[in-house]
Amino acid sequence: MDIKIYESEQLKEKLYYKKMESGLKVFFIPKEGYTKQYAIFATDYGSIDNVFVPIGEKAPLEVPEGIAHFLEHKLFESPDNNLFDKFSKLGANVNAYTNFNQTAYLFSSTKNFYESLSLLIEFVQNPYITDENIDKEKGIIAQEINMYMDNPGWRVYFNCLKAMYNEHPVKIDIAGTVDSIQKINKELLYKCYNTFYNPTNMALFVIGDLSFEEILRVVEKSQKNNYDKVEEIKRIFPVEDKKINTKLIEENMMTSAPIFYMGFKDWENGLRGEKLIKKDLVTNIILEILFSSSSAFYNDLYEEGLINSSFGGFYTGKESYGHSLVVGESKEPKKVYERILRLINEPAETLLWEDDFNRIKNKAIGEFLMGLNSIEFIGNNFIDLYFSDFLLIDYLTLLESIEYKDILERYNRHFTEENVVLSIINPLE
Amino acid sequence: MNLKSERINIGNGIHLNLVKTDKFKSNLLSFYFLRPLTKEEVTKNALLPLVLKRGTDEYKTNLEIQRKLEENYGADLSVAINKRGERHVLRFTVETVNGEYIGNKEYIYDVFSLLKSIIFNPLLEDGYFKKSYVDQEKENLKRRIESRINDKRSYALDRCIEEMCKNERFSIYPLGNIEDLASIDKNILYSHYKDIIKTSPIEIFYVGDYDDKMVDYMKEMAVIEREDIITIPREQIISGAKTKNMVYDDLDVNQGKLVLGYRTGIPYEDKLYNGLLVGSDILGGGPNSKLFKNVREKESLAYYVSSTIFKYKSIMLVDGGIEFENFEKTIDIVKDQIEEMQKGNFTMDDIDISKKSIKSSTESIKDSIFLISEYFFSQILSNDNRSLEEVLEDIDRVSKQDIIEAMSTLTLDTIYFMRNTKVLNK
Known part of the structure; x- marks a missing residue:
């Protein structure tokens, strides 16, 4: 196995790396003596990637504001509707976040790490999105947006971004608006998913008192391999003027x-x-x-x-x-x-x-x-x-x-x- | 690794607690001063650390202090003022990079000496605190108290506690009252400071690697003049509803914040307390909880909804952010879910999941240098001599009957709702 090891004597830390055949990059830092383990499975896809050429298509598509974050919420759905149960039964604490540049799924555990890791990879790689559960999510996310609307620190920050940027999507609120999320539907979500959740666009990082060999075994066993190969995702960013938008x-x-x-x-x-x-x-x-x-x-x-x-x-x-x-x-x-x-x-x-x-x-x-x-x-x-x-x-x-x-x-x-x-x-x- | 703290009495009411570990890339030293939470001294207590941080006999300005910290590899100085039940706790902490990562093992003494200087050798003018520092920090404290409203969720929780416990000391806001500020000046604050240094129980915590020389140094730091040490009474525990009220705040907000305040009447010393912890977690602990599933996932009424136990005061708060018009609907669901639990309508799986979750977060303390010190400090506050392992075992021993019994003590005392009548009437 072509495992690469980077070592920093000064930091007294080591980093292990392997690129899987699927294109997924796996990283590991051992932390001896630590009680907790932490895994983060992330895609290079955030709120700013809102114009792109969907996989298998030729023309660029502009998607509704907030869709990356919406998709993050939706990946927690499964046919038996008990993903949280499964993590909870293992004693693992699962969560996710979306920012301008990434969407990340993560968990921390003190026991049953490898089972939880397998679960993490499986749920992120097996979306289950229905019209029904999309509607339900709109209510929840509307409350999340309202919560941020009442947060002065958040508002002053986004107004500052809006003042600086003319076109660049970094000025758009990560969760979108109550109006924009109404335009989100199943087809659009799957287009985003299929394009950006390709293993070549993703990385898995693991840290804790664990074994890299065992991690790789779990990844090998849990990951899906039937992906279309993509060379490079075409993301389209508007030309952003050097000038600010408004003072x-x-x-x-x-x-x-x-x-x-x-x-x-x-x-x-x-x-x-x-x-x-x-x-x-x-x-x-x-x-x-x-x-x-x-x-x-x-x-x-x-x-x-x-x-x-x-x-x-x-x-x-x-x-x-x-x-x-x-x-x-x-x-x-x-x-x-x-x-x-x-x-x-x-x-x-x-x-x-x-x-x-x-x-x-x-x-x-x-x-x-x-x-x-x-x-x-x-x-x-x-x-x-x-x-x-x-x-x-x-x-x-x-x-x-x-x-x-x-x-x-x-x-x-x-x-x-x-x-x-x-x-x-x-x-x- | 089994966590151990060695507790040494090093003076009248002063204890040094040592936790030896080489797991971290830093060390941490904290001084905790314990005070009663009272209307008379709360504002002075809150103001004090802000003034002490401004200047010492040796480092006369904030600028000098900050530069000293930066030179020492960004040693992190923090002061905090919190309430733990009906105790008011002042904390002064420095965290420094482990000497071996930067090739200098001696510099830690520089940082310790700075901390000592901040706590025990403040800058004085004519025998009192410097007037301009006191005046400026009074203004800053005033603004900090006013800024409570900026975090609507925690404001709603605080407001519910204030209303619910209005005749108890627990209702006192730990940063004090704006009205008190006018009567505090440099002389009054300085004499209060002297009083705190002389009469407060002091707990000192060090977490990290150490040797005899360092222990001697820490002991030396706390050689101070002492008088009779105050005793702080244990919190009053009230069972059954006391105030029974419904409180509305009308504010210009987008989201309603609902808080339901329950009395449990179960003191933390009671065997049933662990049943309460597990019960509250099943009700509103995590994404697997009854409230998350019913209020959020099933009815999509809220983004967040949860329940929390306030250990020292034996109350439980349920809070959620909702649309204004869903006020009654949400309350009904919460009440239903609690009733279901009181009837025993939850599974062994629910119990198992909540136990795992509580144990896992308790065990995770071991990975944080700060949480280690906080953990042992709270053990001291609650006179709890159990090891971390024993604490975990006790959680494991909770039975379904314990949970039903604990949940059956819940009495709804106060409902608080932050709303916007302008939107509601549209």
Whole structure:
């Protein structure tokens, strides 16, 4: 068997890998002494993949907003209607999530891991979707959407995305809207399923005090092999202008104080693998230097009562989009916004000191190492990085290789006034 | 791995708890201060950690503290204020990367000394806390209390408890009251601080690898001046409905939040308590529960619906997010499901599934450095000397009869509903 092993002496972790004949990629990190086991079976398919050429067809299809998430809910159906029962009887805790880029099915267990793994693979690979159970789901998901509508943090975030992006589907709510999900039907769900749940588009990651051989045996036995071979799924993304959509979105809702998201739209996109992750790390280091609780800026505004400890900045980026967000709660969000604009107009050399860089880099190293205590942290991040062509086990080495000059270069290109937007949620009058 | 905590008395009302493990890539040190949950001191208790975090004798500003933490590989400092039953708990924690991953085993002392400085050597001006820090943190605390409303689900749960237990200390919100803030100043807060340091029971937890030198250091950290140590009374347990009311909040929201508050009357020391835990899990624990199946899957009324036991106070809350007009329908289903359980209409499979689920999440504690310390801390709070293995065995021993008996104690006390009459009347 052609098993590949990656080892990091520094992390004291090993990663096992095998590509199955079906095209499915299987990864495993042993965690000796851990009580829990965790498996995550994910497809490289999220809410942004809403225009694509369905498998076996030629023309692109635009699907209703929220369909990837809807499909995630529907895969939990089975003819005997007792999938949750089966996991529960094994003592495993099953769940799933959909984000912009992936749909992931997962469970954690303390016993009966291999039986649960087999169950996970089987249910994800054997959809059972009926008109009846689709209707039922519409009511449940409508309540999920309503729940998010009442969440000021979620609303201010999506308004910020809407302000930044003109066309890119990252601006669309992951669950869709109560209206858009009404257009979802069986045929569309199966088209999405058949296209994106092909094993070549999927990865399985397992972590715990387990054996890779046994994992492979279970995968071999449980997986379906009669799939159409696909070379590459054609996903169509609209051409996203470098320009932002609109400068400001303000809304009122039931909340205690104004909250804001300020977004810097990234236009250096199109990267994957190490280059993408490096850009991510570099940008996050800059944001930490400028806005974290150890920055002069944070402490000045805190003392003035303009921000509280919810203030901070972070970057997130994938191949087709990226943005830095500076967020918080403030009596006067527009004043904070002005102060940030004033700050970024200063030359990089006077804002980003090498001492600060070294300190923040140390912090990033420590935080990553501490994150490795959690098997869920490892699993979820592994999948996220993997679908961007990067292995988690190389993360620390990449982080350590970042140099001071990297951040100066990136700063000057990313933090400008042209690509900035502001989203505010105000309390009701 | 069998979890063990060694508990050493190192001073008047001060205990050091050591959990030795090399499983993690970090170590954790926590100081817990125990207080009674009372209207008189709740707001001062809540304000205190915020002020202490602002500056110490050695590190005078937040900026200096944060930079020190970052230099030390992003050591994570957190303070928390929680209620555990009718106790108010102040926690100060640092978590640091294990020295061997960064080639420096000594730096941990730097981080410990910073924690010590935050708790025991605050920045003083003319013998009291610095005025501007106190004033700013009063404002921040005020805003935090106001922001309760932003998380509608937990707000609804809190509101139900407030109404249900309005004559009991358990109704006190752990971050305090805005009205109290005006009367608190740097002098009052400082004398309260002195009182807390001198009179509170203190539990110190360390989880990670250690040697004698480190233990000595930790003992040294807690050498402080002490007076008579307070005793905190155990919670009042009430059986049967007390307030019997229906409470509505009219807010501008999209989703209704329903909470049903039940009295169980079963103290955690009681043998029947485990039956209650399993019963509540069968009712509304996970995706296999009665409520999930009937309220969500069968009737598609809700995205979330669940039931939770509040250990120290012996109450159970059922909560769900629903359309406004489904208020009565949902209540009927919940009542029906509880009745069914009281009649014994649940299977051995249901019991087995819930036991597995409870045991699995209890056992999972072993994989989290923070949960290990929290687990042993809660054992101390409830005077529970059982090992984790014994706790699991006791869950296993729960019989169907235990569950029926436990569920039969449930009395509906308060129904809380967050609604939007503007939408309802449309």
